[in-house]
Amino acid sequence: MSMKSLLNAVVIFFSATLGLTLIWAILELPVSNHIHLSEQVLIQLDASGVRHPTTAVLLNFRGFDTLLEVMVLLLALLGVLDQTKKRKPKNLSISIRLNQPYLQALLWSARVLVPMMVLVAGYLLGVGGYQPGGAFQAAAVLAAAGVLLNLSGLLPTWREPSWSLRLGFIFGLLLFLLITAMTLFLSPGLLLQYPITLAGIFILIIEAGLTLSLGLILAGFFLLLSDEVNNKKADE
Amino acid sequence: MSDPIPWLILLPLLWGLLSFLLGVGRGGRLAIVCLVIQLALVALLVGQVVAEKDRYYAVGGWSAPLGIDLHVDGLASVMLLLTHVVILPLGIYARSYFSHNVEGVGYFWPMLGLLLAALNTLFMSADIFNIYVTLELLGLAAVGLVGTAGNTRSILAAIRYLLVTLLGSGVYLAGVALIYGSYGSVALAVLEPLIENEVSVAVFLAAILMLVGLLLKTALFPFHFWLPSAHGGAPTPVSALLSALVIKASFYLILRMWLGLYAPLATIQAAQLLGGLGAVAILWGSIMAFNQTRLKMLAAYSTVAQIGYFFLLFPLITEVGSEAAEIAMQGGVIQLVAHALAKAAMFAAAGVMILSMGKDDIALLSGISSRLPLTLFTFALAGVTLMGLPPTGGFIAKWLLISSAVSSGQWGWVVVMILGGLLSAGYVFKVLRQALLPAAAEMKFRPVNPSLEWPAFLLTFISLSLSFASNNVLNILGAG
Amino acid sequence: MTGALIYACVGAALFVCGVAGLILLPHLLRKILAFNIMGSGVFLMLVGLGQHDNIPDPIPQAMVLTGIVVAVAATALALAFVRRLLYLTSKAQFVANSKSLDQTEEKLITRERNKEGDASK
Numbered sequence: 091m092s093m094k095s096l097l098n099a100v101v102i103f104f105s106a107t108l109g110l111t112l113i114w115a116i117l118e119l120p121v122s123n124h125i126h127l128s129e130q131v132l133i134q135l136d137a138s139g140v141r142h143p144t145t146a147v148l149l150n151f152r153g154f155d156t157l158l159e160v161m162v163l164l165l166a167l168l169g170v171l172d173q174t175k176k177r178k179p180k181n182l183s184i185s186i187r188l189n190q191p192y193l194q195a196l197l198w199s200a201r202v203l204v205p206m207m208v209l210v211a212g213y214l215l216g217v218g219g220y221q222p223g224g225a226f227q228a229a230a231v232l233a234a235a236g237v238l239l240n241l242s243g244l245l246p247t248w249r250e251p252s253w254s255l256r257l258g259f260i261f262g263l264l265l266f267l268l269i270t271a272m273t274l275f276l277s278p279g280l281l282l283q284y285p286i287t288l289a290g291i292f293i294l295i296i297e298a299g300l301t302l303s304l305g306l307i308l309a310g311f312f313l314l315l316s317d318e319v320n321n322k323k324a325d326e
Numbered sequence: 327m328s329d330p331i332p333w334l335i336l337l338p339l340l341w342g343l344l345s346f347l348l349g350v351g352r353g354g355r356l357a358i359v360c361l362v363i364q365l366a367l368v369a370l371l372v373g374q375v376v377a378e379k380d381r382y383y384a385v386g387g388w389s390a391p392l393g394i395d396l397h398v399d400g401l402a403s404v405m406l407l408l409t410h411v412v413i414l415p416l417g418i419y420a421r422s423y424f425s426h427n428v429e430g431v432g433y434f435w436p437m438l439g440l441l442l443a444a445l446n447t448l449f450m451s452a453d454i455f456n457i458y459v460t461l462e463l464l465g466l467a468a469v470g471l472v473g474t475a476g477n478t479r480s481i482l483a484a485i486r487y488l489l490v491t492l493l494g495s496g497v498y499l500a501g502v503a504l505i506y507g508s509y510g511s512v513a514l515a516v517l518e519p520l521i522e523n524e525v526s527v528a529v530f531l532a533a534i535l536m537l538v539g540l541l542l543k544t545a546l547f548p549f550h551f552w553l554p555s556a557h558g559g560a561p562t563p564v565s566a567l568l569s570a571l572v573i574k575a576s577f578y579l580i581l582r583m584w585l586g587l588y589a590p591l592a593t594i595q596a597a598q599l600l601g602g603l604g605a606v607a608i609l610w611g612s613i614m615a616f617n618q619t620r621l622k623m624l625a626a627y628s629t630v631a632q633i634g635y636f637f638l639l640f641p642l643i644t645e646v647g648s649e650a651a652e653i654a655m656q657g658g659v660i661q662l663v664a665h666a667l668a669k670a671a672m673f674a675a676a677g678v679m680i681l682s683m684g685k686d687d688i689a690l691l692s693g694i695s696s697r698l699p700l701t702l703f704t705f706a707l708a709g710v711t712l713m714g715l716p717p718t719g720g721f722i723a724k725w726l727l728i729s730s731a732v733s734s735g736q737w738g739w740v741v742v743m744i745l746g747g748l749l750s751a752g753y754v755f756k757v758l759r760q761a762l763l764p765a766a767a768e769m770k771f772r773p774v775n776p777s778l779e780w781p782a783f784l785l786t787f788i789s790l791s792l793s794f795a796s797n798n799v800l801n802i803l804g805a806g
Numbered sequence: 807m808t809g810a811l812i813y814a815c816v817g818a819a820l821f822v823c824g825v826a827g828l829i830l831l832p833h834l835l836r837k838i839l840a841f842n843i844m845g846s847g848v849f850l851m852l853v854g855l856g857q858h859d860n861i862p863d864p865i866p867q868a869m870v871l872t873g874i875v876v877a878v879a880a881t882a883l884a885l886a887f888v889r890r891l892l893y894l895t896s897k898a899q900f901v902a903n904s905k906s907l908d909q910t911e912e913k914l915i916t917r918e919r920n921k922e923g924d925a926s927k
Contacts (some may be wrong), residue, residue, distance in 0.1 A: 095919045101829050109822035115504065115528035116855065117837040125510035128863040130392050143864035144871070152868055153386045154394050158447065158459045159872045161339060161440050162466055166879035168346065169470035170886040172432040226875060253349070260343050267343065273335050274329075281332035283387035315889060455869055463877045466883060473887060478894045485834065485887045486900065492841050492880055493828055499848045500821055500871065506866060507814070507855025 139289025143219040148224070149293045153282050157270060160263050160300060167259060167307050173249070175315045200242040209236040215301050219290070225262075225300040232305030237312045248313045259310065262303030266296050330367040330374075331383045331396060334406070334446045337364055353435035354421040361417050364442070365410045365781050372631035375403045383450075390513030397452035397514070400805040401659070405449045405578055407802065408663050409789060412570050412670050413442065417780035420563035426681055426775065432474040433604030434563075441467035441567075448575050454502050454587075455512040457579065458495060465543070472560040475478020475627050483555035490542055490552045494576075498539030504532035514587055523590045523681075524555045533588045540583075543576035546600070546637055547607035550630045554614075557626035562677030565622060567613065569629045570670035574662055577636055581658075584640065597644035600637045605742045607634030614751030616756060620686045622675045624753055625669070628712060631750065632665050638739050642727065646734040653733070656800050657726025660792070663799060664719030667789035668711035674782035675705040679761075680772045681778070688757060693765020700779050702761050707786040714747045719792035810857035819848025834888045834898045838881060845877040 131143050131151065138146035148156055211228040218224030239245035248255065269292055273283050284292050341360040345353020367773060375381055375398055383396040393541055398406075417438075424431040444463035451457050469491060473484035508528050509520050545553040553573075559564050565755040584592050611631025639661075642654035678701045679694055680686045695702050707718075714724035724743055731739045765771075792799070824844025829838055849870040856866030892898050 097829055101826055105822040105826035108825075109819055111527070111531060112500075112504075112818035112822070112851075113815045115531050116507070116818060116851075118526060119507055119528050119811075119855070120526055125391055126514065127391055127510055127865045128861060131864050134388070134392065144867045146869035147864045148871060150386065151388050151392050152394060152456075152865075155456055155459050155869075155872050158444070158456075158463055159875050161342075161443070162459070162463050162876050163879045164343075164346075165437065165440055165463065165466045165470055166883040168433040168437055169466070169473060169883040172470065172474050173476070173886040173890045226871065250350070253347070256349070258345055260346060264343050267336065267339055271340075273833060274332055278387055280387045281335070281383070281385050283385075299771075300336070308878070311886075315886060459872060459876070462880070466880060469883065473890075478891070478892070481887055481891050481894060482900060485884065485891065488880070488884055488887065489828065489837055489841070492884075493825065493844075496821075496841070496848055497825070498846050500851060503817075503848060503852040503855055503866075506852065506869075510856075512869075 137286055137289070139284060139286070139291075140218075141292050142218065142222070144222070145218050145224055145293075149296065150284065150289065157266060157282070160266065160304065163304060163307050164260065164263060167310055170311060170314055174250075196242050197244070200238050200244060204235045204239060207231050207238075211235075211301065211305070215297060219294070219296060225297040225304060228301040229304035229308055230300065233308030233312070236305070236309030240313050240316055245313070247316050248310060250312075251310075256308070258306045259303055262296075262299030262301070265299035269296060328513065330371040331381065331398065333367055334364065334371070334450075335385060335443055335675055337367070337440040338439045338446065338468065340439075342436045342443065345439060345484075346433060346436035349425065350433065351431040354417075354424070354584040357435050357438060358414070358417050358421065358479070358555075360550075361410070361414045365414055367385055367408050368410045371398060372403045372407055372802055375400065376802060377541070379805060382452075391491050391511040391516045394456045395452040396447075396450040397515060398450050400803045401578070401582070402449045403802050403805065404659055404663065404799060405496075406446060406576070408574075408666055409442070409445055409449070409571055412666050412785070413567070415668055415781040415784045415788075416563060416566055416570075416674070417462065419522070419566075419677075419778060422775055422781070422790055423561075423563050423677060423681075426778070431561075434471065434474060434561075437467050437470050437474075440566075441471070441572075445571060445575055449578065452514040453512055454514065454517075458499050458502055461543070461576070461579075462496045464572060464575055465495060468568055469563040472556050474564070475559065475561050479555070479648070480521035480559040483552075483559040486552045487556040490549075491575060494539045494542035496539070497542070498536050501532040501535035501539065504528045504535070508532070508606050512792060518587055521587060521590055525591065530591065533583075536583065537580065537588075539778055540576045540580045542543055544573060544580065544633060545630065545631055547603050547610055547630070550607065550611070550633070551652070553630055554623055554626040558620065559624040562622070562673055562680070566670040566673035566677075567627070569626070569673060570666040573629065574666060577594060577662070581639070585643075592640075594641065594645040597640040601641035601739060604634040604637030604640075605739075607631060608742060608746040608751070609634075612746065612753060615753040616749070618753075619688055621688055621691075621757065622678060622686055624671070624688065624757065625672050628672070628750065628753065631746065632669065632712065635661055635665075635743070635746065638727065638742065641736060641739060642730050642734065646730075646736075650730045650734040653726050655732035656803065657805050659717055660726065660799065663790055664711055664792060667785055667792065668708040668718075668720065671704055671782050671785035671789065672708035674778075674785060675701045675708065678774055678778050678782060679705070683769075683776050684772060688760055690766075690769065691757065691760040692763035693769060694761045694771065696765070697771045698774065698779065701774075702758075704763075704779075704783045704786045706754070706758055707790060709750070711786070711789050713750045713754060714743075717790070717793050719789055719796060722793055722796050759769050810854045812854070813857075814851050814854030817847045817852075817854055820844070820847030820850065823847070832899055834884075834891070834900075838884045838888070841884075842877060842881060845873065849873055 135146055138150040140146050211231040214223040214228040270282055276285050337360055342354050345356055363527050381398040385394045408573040444460045448460040469484050469488040472487055473481060509517055511517060542549045557569050608631045615624050615627035639654060639658035643651040682698060683690045711718040714720040728740050728743055821844055824840050827840030831840055847885055852866045852870055856863040888898050907910055
């Protein structure tokens with residue numbers, strides 16, 4: 091008991107000290123030798139192929155980070171798939187749960203909402219070039235539509251994914267990768283260096299592909315695990 | 327197009343994605359073909375670095391500070407070469423291992439591809455935020471691989487490893503935020519000239535946060551608590567991969583920042599602290615390794631001890647004469663290379679013996695010397711490398727480190743290194759003694775495919791030939 | 807003190823709360839939540855510190871977007887592991903020692919065997 095409370099006290103003391111030091115450091119921050127990258131972003135914005143500075147940074151100036159980051163999402167999906175593979179599916183038939191009449195309202199609203207969500211996702215994807223929005227936001231809305239469909243019993247839980255679903259998961263990532271590889275063969279020839287005339291098109295293609303695949307991956311985080319029940323309850 | 331740098335990142339990502347498309351447990355053959363190509367690409371790159379010094383590469387054509395720079399120097403070349411020399415035999419081993427033992431293969435190959443892309447990028451990146459992304463990619467790949475076995479022990483190890491690696495990269499990112507707030511850039515090329523002896527509180531704090539975050543991931547004592555369960559509980563090819571390479575990545579970053587970005591802040595007191603923790607790690611790790619009853623846990627605790635050796639490097643390169651520092655640096659890098667090869671071989675050999683015994687228990691080893699002589703020989707040679715006896719790479723590394731310590735008058739570290747060698751002899755001989763006993767009558771060994779034994783032997787063979795080729799490694803290191 | 811620095815200071819406070827929670831809280835779900843609080847704190851620091859002279863800087867904003875995606879991925883992976891652990895041990899906590907770990911593993915194996923026996927009958 092005393093050992094554990096000592097540890098707690100030490101950790102809390104260190105965290106508090108760290109927090110206060112951090113705040114002190116932030117308030118003492120000198121601004122003299124500061125580089126203003128935001129100005130450089132605005133100067134180069136015309137060459138980036140999009141009109142929104144954050145999208146320009148995300149998909150052009152620091153597009154390499156984004157390439158690696160979508161791979162992080164895929165890795166998480168691989169980890170989730172490895173865990174779902176080993177459990178025994180215990181399927182509670184969702185249709186039974188939805189027999190109550192008041193739940194028909196949920197069913198009806200899901201049927202209305204989902205097409206609208208797809209529309210919103212398309213809109214978010216389209217405005218990403220000049221306004222806040224883009225592939226990740228659109229993908230999140232698509233994934234939410236998938237979750238809604240699953241919860242209302244219209245879309246069954248995903249099992250071990252088939253070939254076509256696996257292709258869907260990585261379609262956008264593969265497209266991004268192939269365009270990245272293609273830049274090595276086009277005129278300037280550096281990794282991820284889009285020719286100025288094609289930059290806008292390339293970024294739009296990448297964003298569209300990513301919306302689909304990231305939407306599927308994010309939905310997969312939920313839909314691959316959603317039928318699992320706590321084994322303790324099932325055993326009793 | 328003929329430049330190897332972008333392909334070293336794209337190729338592993340590409341075969342990782344394609345092997346996912348092929349399905350569960352598939353993609354081994356594709357991976358091995360691509361690993362051969364990658365080895366050739368690395369050889370090409372190393373040739374370029376040796377011929378024309380450091381190579382810079384501006385991703386997207388936007389050079390720092392707007393874009394992300396890659397930078398390959400001598401140290402990065404050594405690490406890239408080491409990674410690919412270790413991973414090719416391990417890949418062949420893994421393919422054979424998973425054909426014996428299908429449970430636990432899962433999506434091994436896609437994860438391996440992404441892990442390699444993360445490692446290659448990490449070694450080349452010259453941008454502290456890009457390094458954060460590679461750290462996360464590396465960490466999640468490693469955690470996913472630990473979890474593939476799917477039993478309680480490995481899931482617990484994976485969760486603990488995941489939380490530690492997330493804490494480590496979160497703390498690192500807090501440091502990055504402070505640096506960006508201070509200087510408005512995350513590019514090493516911009517930051518290095520700006521950081522001087524006198525820095526603001528924020529920069530000093532950033533240095534500490536980034537160091538602590540990376541130490542957590544490197545598992546230096548007392549941050550080692552997660553390592554034995556993760557490395558000991560994972561499927562054997564994964565254990566070998568983690569101990570040989572993944573640990574080295576965050577150590578490499580600490581070394582890079584110590585010598586580069588934060589060199590003006592690197593004091594001898596900080597170096598003594600790291601060296602002291604390293605010394606404790608050597609003693610604690612060796613003693614714990616000796617007390618283990620399971621072979622893979624023994625090898626995992628041996629990694630805890632060997633990580634300690636890496637950190638003895640810091641007091642030997644900080645505030646000493648340039649000649650002593652250079653010798654120490656050479657010794658440290660040879661130590662990294664020798665340990666990666668030897669530990670990969672040791673885990674691989676342990677995996678073969680465990681497959682043959684059917685259970686991970688050192689007490690059951692008696693009689694294995696007549697059943698698997700090649701594998702036992704592999705294990706013994708790897709052990710001799712860890713002890714640092716001639717004629718291995720481990721000996722050359724210790725020789726260089728000790729002579730550097732002597733020339734800068736730091737006798738304490740000499741004692742630690744010699745004591746550490748004796749302690750590692752203790753746990754290696756514990757295994758060998760048991761293996762050389764006559765077999766118990768009721769013990770039945772299962773036959774093992776030679777395609778498992780030979781890749782493991784190949785790894786020790788390379789590690790042994792390192793002692794004759796160490797000058798080549800030092801040439802590459804000096805090219806930077 | 808500009809408005810942006812207030813965000814950075816709040817971010818610093820959230821960051822240390824998250825770190826302390828990640829280390830101290832025993833329940834794994836709470837640890838995952840603490841990690842997310844820690845991450846949000848770092849993101850606030852990054853955006854707040856980048857925003858000098860009250861001009862929004864797109865670079866840290868893009869970095870934070872990257873960081874958020876990484877945090878989502880890590881959270882999903884962590885939750886999948888915790889669910890698996892819950893399935894195996896009925897507990898979302900670290901098992902105290904390896905002896906009890908072996909026992910739970912044996913129990914689980916016998917239970918699965920019994921079930922298979924029931925199914926074959």
